Amino acid sequence: MYGLGIWRGLQVTLTHFVNTYLDDIKWGFRRHIHPDAFAERQSLAARGVFTVEYPDEKLAVPERFRFIPFLVVENYDHPDRPGYDWCTSCGICAKVCPPQCIWIVRGKHPDTGRPKPEPEAFFIDIDICMNCGYCAEFCPFDAIKMDHDYELASYDRTSAHIYDKQKLSKELRYWQSIAPTYAEQEADARGGWEHKDVLKQRDKAAKAAQAEVTDKTD
Numbered sequence: 001m002y003g004l005g006i007w008r009g010l011q012v013t014l015t016h017f018v019n020t021y022l023d024d025i026k027w028g029f030r031r032h033i034h035p036d037a038f039a040e041r042q043s044l045a046a047r048g049v050f051t052v053e054y055p056d057e058k059l060a061v062p063e064r065f066r067f068i069p070f071l072v073v074e075n076y077d078h079p080d081r082p083g084y085d086w087c088t089s090c091g092i093c094a095k096v097c098p099p100q101c102i103w104i105v106r107g108k109h110p111d112t113g114r115p116k117p118e119p120e121a122f123f124i125d126i127d128i129c130m131n132c133g134y135c136a137e138f139c140p141f142d143a144i145k146m147d148h149d150y151e152l153a154s155y156d157r158t159s160a161h162i163y164d165k166q167k168l169s170k171e172l173r174y175w176q177s178i179a180p181t182y183a184e185q186e187a188d189a190r191g192g193w194e195h196k197d198v199l200k201q202r203d204k205a206a207k208a209a210q211a212e213v214t215d216k217t218d
């Protein structure tokens with residue numbers, strides 16, 4: 001029927017308009033400050049129209065949200081290697097990064113000068129990073145992840161926006177807290193929560209202990 005679409009559109013607008021006031025009444029005209037109201041407004045149960053009063057109110061971001069990457073390190077209370085980098089400085093992330101904003105310096109053994117699989121320095125220019133997530137996607141060691149922190153503005157556009165290794169490093173438990181589903185999927189694929197190297201070392205130690213016991217009994 002001619003004009004039916006216009007009528008339906010007006011109906012939707014009117015429903016939102018009325019629901020806004022009904023929602024206000026439901027929360028006793030405190031829906032802008034009531035914590036439960038804020039949670040409901042971010043769910044599918046949200047009704048009416050509203051303004052998010054940022055920065056006093058912040059919308060929760062979904063797990064798949066991605067902003068500037070961070071480097072995963074062992075938890076600082078890890079029994080074997082606290083704070084150890086998961087990054088092996090393989091350089092794949094720097095290679096695939098479309099705007100080339102990652103810069104890595106590979107570590108060296110102090111005695112031999114030979115390269116060792118950990119980064120001595122790691123920089124990301126966050127003004128150039130376009131949050132594409134390629135680095136996290138391609139990293140073979142689950143060592144770089146996309147962060148949820150989007151409040152990075154500062155008055156210094158030069159040094160403050162070049163993130164170094166210290167600023168980029170965050171514990172594994174941080175990744176588990178912001179993206180529990182993805183972290184668990186990766187752990188399943190790896191064969192446990194630990195880094196592959198730790199699992200290998202433990203396996204090696206168990207085999208050595210077993211061999212020692214066998215030698216003694218022979």
Ligand code: SF4
Binds near residue numbers: 088091093
């Ligand atoms: S973050 Fe991953 S891809 Fe990048 S250098 Fe480290 S191990 Fe390689």
Ligand code: SF4
Binds near residue numbers: 101129
């Ligand atoms: S998110 Fe994309 S642009 Fe940013 S550092 Fe990773 S690969 Fe580069």
